[in-house]
Amino acid sequence: MASNGSSDYALFPQSMIPTSASSSLPEGYALRPLRRSDYSRGFLTCLTDLTWIGDITESAFEERFDWMATKGKDWYYCIVIDDGSRIVATATMISGKKVVSLLA
Structure with missing residues (x-):
């Protein structure tokens, strides 16, 4: 899937995540693919709990997202848990x- 320029474009189809995978989440939380718009929803802030991120601009994030959506298609899957307003995992x-x- 190549990016269509939409800021809400998902990295892969939501249908690839079984509904059972999110059944144990609290009400109001959603398990979904990373979206191009997730820079503003705190995706990088969430990652700072894991490692050093650096100063990544929104443009650089979108460029990396577009790479994952094209060159990483079919092998690179990033999922997030969203509480309705921000990324929490x-x-x-x-x-x-x-x-x-x-070679399995």
């Missing part, structure tokens, strides 16, 4: 061909 799954376990 995030996880990334990278899917790739292995060179261990008999």
Whole structure:
């Protein structure tokens, strides 16, 4: 999926996340794909609890998002938990061909 320029463009289709995955979340919280607009929803702030982020501009974030949506398509999945106004958690799954376990 290439970015369509919309600020609310999702990294991958919501349908790829099973509804059962969010069934244990508190009311008002949603498990969803990263969106291009998540810079303003505190995505980077959430990451600062994990590691040093640096001074990333909104433009640089959107450029990286567009890269993940095009060159990272089908192997780079970033999900977030949203409380309706901001990102409160995030996880990334990278899917790739292995060179261990008999190329499993």
